[in-house]
Amino acid sequence: MHPVSLHQVGKTYRLGAVDVPALSDITLDIHQGAFTVLSGPSGSGKTTLLNLIGCIDMPDRGKITVAGRQVQSMPDDALSDFRARHIGFIFQNFNLIPVLSARENVEYPLVLAGVAAPERRKRVEALMDAVGLSDRQRNLPAQLSGGQRQRVAIARALATAPPLVLADEPTANLDSHTGAEIIALMRRMQREQDVSFVFSSHDPQVHAAADEIIFIRDGRITGIEGGRA
Amino acid sequence: MNTVSLALRNLLRNRRRSLTTLLAMMVGLVAILLFGGYRSNIIYGTQTGFVQQTGHLQVQRRGYFLDGGDNPTAYGIANYPQLIERIRQDPELAPMLAVVTPTLQLGGIAGNFAAGVSRSVMAIGLIPEDRNRMYQWNDLGVVSYAKPLPLAGAAEDTVIVGTGVARRLNLCALLDAPDCRPGRAHTASDGAALPDDIAALTAVEKASPQPAGENRIEMLAATARGAPNVASLNVIKANNMGIKALDDVYMVMHLAQAQRLIFGTATPQVTAILVQLHHTWQIPAARARLNALLAEHFKEADLEILDFETLNPMYRQTNEFMGSMFSFIALLIGVIVLFTIGNTMSTAVVERTAEIGTLRAMGLRRAGIRRLFVCEALLLGLAGSALGVLCALIIAYAINHSGWSWTPPGYSYAYLILVRVGQDLPLLVGSVLGMLGVTLLSAWWPARRAAKLVIVDALRHA
Structure with a gap:
């Protein structure tokens, strides 16, 4: 089973009185355990596609199936619960909660998923250790470097052991060296935990690490490289 | 977290x-x-002030509160001792009661003939010891301005007046007021202008020597039969009543003295029975029980019960x-x-x-x-x-x-x-x-x- 399937998905935004098509007739399967990159120029629709896959935006047309469930018909609360258990997010600006320590940021999705405190502690310890931040657990995000923050964000995305992790330009705000480290870390975590990663990125380093690259332009898929299907 | x-x-x-x-x-x-x-x-x-003065509830003849203020004889309660006894002995009411006491309110003219002045007064006949107990009520813990009446233990002809009354009657000895001037002496023309009966009474008063240290005044009131009656009274204190309008007409006397003035040798009556409770919140229960008592034992007396809020609209x-x-x-x-x-x-x-x-x-x-x-x-x-x-x-x-x-x-x-x-x-x-x-x-x-x-x-x- 594919962790994500899209069938003839379309999305149009309305800017004032003008309809702007963001995605048109997207039909796509994301492979289990794959490191998939959505690639395209700015405004091509890759972030919109990522948002639809992440169930934080809904299509105007077509069907989206994530982790075996059609998501476009789910009510908001059910969708929130679904995201909490099945999808991890990594953002370009890290989007850590500034008032929570690194450790608490990683723990927060587990709180939302209703995981008991002892189990939370165990999983957070393991993840902080895995991303190499055991000694920075009590630091607030403002006390961490960009690379460290993104490591915390990766640990947070993987906290609930979701089958799918989405990353929107995860290396865009990092220097190339740190970016390479982060890609290597994500790749390692993805393999260790057998998670499907989907990126939006035009970073060549990310492309080089990808199992599959989906090219998008003007809201349409123009090509797929390295697909396993 | x-x-x-x-x-x-x-x-x-x-x-x-x-x-x-x-x-x-x-x-x-x-x-x-x-x-x-x-x-x-x-x-x-x-x-607190109103409850100390009027009690929580009053038993009055129906209509007295609205129409009978200046007519105590028409609205008197004759069998008040029995009624008071019934209230005090009632097992349901007794635990709630702080004070039950009768009062007689009357209007009249107070005169200081030695000074040649007089004025209308509103007098209250009361039992001073009961009133002094009422003044101690302070369930709400406020600063109480009520002072005990010095009438308790004093002779029956003693009275207290408001400072306004004392000033108008030129009772300067009772006032700490440098601008209080003793009145002028009587002249022959003063007497000539008076009706015969009053002139005669004045003559009696003039003939009686005023004991040293006393502030004698005369109180003229209409009896139950409509005839004038006069009492010679000894003012022992002038109290500041707080509100000037009250201060200018206020007089307090012993209940027995007030009853003699109005009813003479006839059966004495009162115009109200004051019921002070331990707590204000007991009013509904006390009122209900009082109503039951009145209906059962004093139906023919045509009595009603008024609470302190009704009696004192200012509250x-x-x-x-x-x-x-x-x-x-x-x-x-x-x-x-x-x-x-x-x-x-x-x-x-x-x-x-x-x-x-x-x-x-x-x-x-x-x-x-x-x-x-x-x-x-x-x-x-x-x-x-x-x-x-x-x-x-x-x-x-x-x-x-x-x-x-x-x-x-x-x-x-x-x-x-x-x-x-x-x-x-x-x-x-x-x-x-x-x-x-x-x-x-x-x-x-x-x-x-x-x-x-x-x-x-x-x-x-x-």
């Missing part, structure tokens, strides 16, 4: 803004509590006036606090839009976002309320020990300015709950707006 902990940390994130909001709430609550405490003191003080008027002022001030402050907190929370929502998007993306429900912002406001409200109550208690303590006083309109002596903040639990609890209610109300709209944010739009704010 839970919603409360997260909310608290968010508040501490922008300490200056949180502190400003906290101060606005604190100042608002202090203002409400101080004015509320001042209002309570006035209301409780007024209630209700004062209550309503102070209540409307309090409501107006509380409303103004509530609106200010509402907008202050609303502004703080709205700014927080704008500043944390991306964070809201992140939380929602991670799976926090809309209700969770709402709960987070409402919780922040609630914490602000609790802290502001706690600080406000603390400040109000300190300021109230300072005011209550400052000795400041003022003279209310219509009063002839000053009252201490006191505020009952700590002693008025309903005020404290009501104000704090009101403040928390305003806090929640002001946070509700920004919280709702935050919860309704579209996730992808919110994330773009990063």
Whole structure:
């Protein structure tokens, strides 16, 4: 089973009185355990596609199936619960909660998923250790470097052991060296935990690490490289 | 880590803004509590004064309160000793009773013929010992201005008058007033102008030597049969009655003296039986039982029961006036606090839009976002309320020990300015709950707006 399937998905935004098509007739399967990159120029629709896959935006047309469930018909609360258990997010600006320590940021999705405190502690310890931040657990995000923050964000995305992790330009705000480290870390975590990663990125380093690259332009898929299907 | 902990940390994130909001709430609550405490003191003080003077309930002949004030003979209660005994002995009423005492109110003309002056007075015949017990009632713990009547233990012809009466009757010895001048001596023409019977009485008075140290006056009143009756009275004290209109007509005498003046040798009557209870809240139960007693044993007497609020319309008027002022001030402050907190929370929502998007993306429900912002406001409200109550208690303590006083309109002596903040639990609890209610109300709209944010739009704010 594919962790994500899209069938003839379309999305149009309305800017004032003008309809702007963001995605048109997207039909796509994301492979289990794959490191998939959505690639395209700015405004091509890759972030919109990522948002639809992440169930934080809904299509105007077509069907989206994530982790075996059609998501476009789910009510908001059910969708929130679904995201909490099945999808991890990594953002370009890290989007850590500034008032929570690194450790608490990683723990927060587990709180939302209703995981008991002892189990939370165990999983957070393991993840902080895995991303190499055991000694920075009590630091607030403002006390961490960009690379460290993104490591915390990766640990947070993987906290609930979701089958799918989405990353929107995860290396865009990092220097190339740190970016390479982060890609290597994500790749390692993805393999260790057998998670499907989907990126939006035009970073060549990310492309080089990808199992599959989906090219998008003007809201349409123009090509797929390295697909396993 | 839970919603409360997260909310608290968010508040501490922008300490200056949180502190400003906290101060606005604190100042608002202090203002409400101080004015509320001042209002309570006035209301409780007024209630205490009226209950001390008139009791909680009075048994009167039907219609006396509205129409019979100047006609005690038409509205007298003849069998009052039996009625009082029945009330005192009633097993249901007895535990509630503080004092049960009769009174006779009458009008007349008081004259100081030696000084050639007279004036109308409203006299109250009472049992001084009972009244002095009534003056000790202070269930609400206010500063009581009632002083015991010196009539207790004094001769039956002794009376007390208001300082206004004493001034008009030129009883200068009783007044600490340098501008009080003894009246002129009688002349022949004074007597000629009087009716024959009064002139004769005057002659009797003039013939009687006034004992040294006494302030003799004469009291003229109409008897039950309509004939004039005169009593020679010894004024032993002039009391300041607080309200000038009362002070100018006030006279207190022994009940027996008043009854002799009105009823002569006939069966004495009274115009009311005063019932003072231990607590004001006992009024409904006591009234119900009294009604039952009257219906069962004194049906033919045509009696009714009036409470102190009816007997003293000024109490209700004062209550309503102070209540409307309090409501107006509380409303103004509530609106200010509402907008202050609303502004703080709205700014927080704008500043944390991306964070809201992140939380929602991670799976926090809309209700969770709402709960987070409402919780922040609630914490602000609790802290502001706690600080406000603390400040109000300190300021109230300072005011209550400052000795400041003022003279209310219509009063002839000053009252201490006191505020009952700590002693008025309903005020404290009501104000704090009101403040928390305003806090929640002001946070509700920004919280709702935050919860309704579209996730992808919110994330773009990063």
